Amino acid sequence: MDIPDETLQVVEGDTRLLVPKRSITDVAPPKRPAFFNPKAQVNRDLSIIAYAAFLDKFDGPKIFLDGLSGIGARGLRVANELKVDKTVINDLNPVALRMAEYSANLNGLKNIEFSEKEACEFFSSCSKKGRRGSIVDIDPFGSPAAFFDCGIRATIHGGILSTAATDLQVLNGLFDDACKRRYGGVPVRTKYGAEIAIRLILGSLRAVAARLGVEIVPMFVESYMHYYRTYVKVRNRPDQQENLGYILHCKNCGHRKITLEHQCRCELCESKASLAGPLWIGKIFDKEFVQDMLTQSSRLTVEKTCEKILCKSLAESEMPGTYFTIDEVASMTRSSPPKLEKAVSGLQGNGFTASVTAFDPTGFRTDANINEIASVFKTIH
Ligand SMILES: C[S@@+](CC[C@H](N)C(=O)[O-])C[C@H]1O[C@@H](n2cnc3c(N)ncnc32)[C@H](O)[C@@H]1O
Ligand SMILES: [Zn+2]
The missing domain is CATH 3.30.56.70 (N2,N2-dimethylguanosine tRNA methyltransferase, C-terminal domain)
Known part of the structure; x- marks a missing residue:
């Protein structure tokens, strides 16, 4: 398999990337010959920062599994900019993989492997003890929900699982049936829809994790432009806390409340209220982790916006939901x-x-x- 003719080299962070020319020149980056979205740089910068904060305090094997890598932008950056033992870059698209291999050579990377598998097959092949990743990323087109099960299984005890969702219409209340099918809960259309969306994703992850006898602990979440990203720690022990519940929202007076119970009456104005959920009602930020991210961000080559996002996240890390x-x-x-x-x-x-x-x-x-x-x-x- 050859590299496509129309390519460019770009630098993101400290890493050189070979990308399809049209991913830079077209308004929306095309999926073929291979996918790269230059506008997702802040999204990848924040990943690099989160992974750096995690790795700094993690003692086990430092293995990154990039399950849906595209041309490998995230995995290549992890291999080049962070101290990891091994990165595995996986995608269904062989052209994307050849480009990733080319970029790995451009950066002189040795600690990197390539895999051309369907993502679930890839994650499943990494689900045995000893083959799991300490950082696992799920970054598909649209919803990540189909990969929660295999992604959790491929994550080591105490490791980080990061996910991205771009099915915004479903998560923001345009298609409730689809949302219930994919995430097990429904949103309510509000001004704080981004948080409801992220809590629906976390709620679904939590339900899958509980079924597998493990727990998830949200460390950091973010929504910048057109995606929702979550970073959770996966621990091999059953979740002891009741973290699934609802957000009651009153469209009459604007009152909202996080609740364990399926209650529908607004306690302020007595109107019938709307209910979002079941969704994650626990904490969505780990304050110490966000502080560690802020510390790491000053050491890394990342966009200035990241620091602003992290300062705000730190300020809100222990505040009430919504x-x-x-x-x-x-x-x-x-x-x-x-x-x-x-x-x-x-x-x-x-x-x-x-x-x-x-x-x-x-x-x-x-x-x-x-x-x-x-x-x-x-x-x-
Ligand atoms: C949003 S892109 C990934 C972007 C990349 N992670 C980055 O940060 O630049 C999604 C990728 O998933 C791949 N893909 C889609 N479905 C897949 C599947 N079931 N298994 C493996 N790869 C898949 C596509 O080929 C595409 O490259
Ligand atoms: Zn009310």
């Missing part, structure tokens, strides 16, 4: 929206916890309910 946006509250109270910083400090000044969120530039988290937020907003202008 966020509000200043526009949402202002339209409910029929007033002009305050500046975000003023909203956050105003809430804090009134004795509530409050922080920004990386999910939305106008979003904030707080333990104040919608009525309390509205009262505080009135005092801000």
Whole structure:
């Protein structure tokens, strides 16, 4: 199999990548001859940072399994920019693999293997003790749900499993039936849809993990542009906590609540509320891990945006689930929206916890309910 004629070399992070020319020149990168999305650089930068934070404190074999690699951008960067013992780059597309091999040579990489298998077959071939990855990535077109089972099995005890989802319409409430089939729960269309989507993905991962007798612990999640990414630790022990539940959302007054029970009545205005779920209701960030990521980001060649995302993630890491946006509250109270910083400090000044969120530039988290937020907003202008 030859390399396609129309190729270019680009540098991402510290790594040289051979990519199809049209992936740079076309508005949407084509799947053929091989897939590479230059706009996903921040997504890959954050992976490199997360994996660096993980590897720094991990004692076992350092093996990265890139199950759906495309031209190998993520795997090549891991092999070149991080200290790993071995990287395995797998994809169904042989052209993508030849390009990845070419790039591996460009970077003088030795600790790298290539595999041309269907992803489930690949992960299954790595599911035996001794063959598992300490970092496993699932990055398909669309939904990652079909690979949760084999991806979890291919992850070592204490390892990191990262997943990406780009089936945004399904996760954001356009096709509830499809969402229930894929992820086992349904969303509600809200301003904080990105968080509901990520919690649906985590909920589905948790359900599969529980079936396999292991637990997942979310370390970091992110949504930047058109995808949702989750990073969870996989541990070989049954989940002891009840982490599946619902988000109750009242479309009448804007109240929302994370709950274990299937309850439908808004406790503030008594209206019938909507329910998203079953979904993950536990923590979505590990504060220490996000702090470690921030430390690592200053040592790596990554986009400046990453640091901003991580600072916000750190601020919100121990805050309540779901966020509000200043526009949402202002339209409910029929007033002009305050500046975000003023909203956050105003809430804090009134004795509530409050922080920004990386999910939305106008979003904030707080333990104040919608009525309390509205009262505080009135005092801000
Ligand atoms: C979104 S791209 C991967 C992008 C890559 N991870 C990156 O960071 O640049 C998805 C890739 O999955 C491959 N693929 C799709 N279905 C697959 C399957 N069932 N098994 C293996 N590879 C598959 C496609 O050939 C494509 O290269
Ligand atoms: Zn209500």
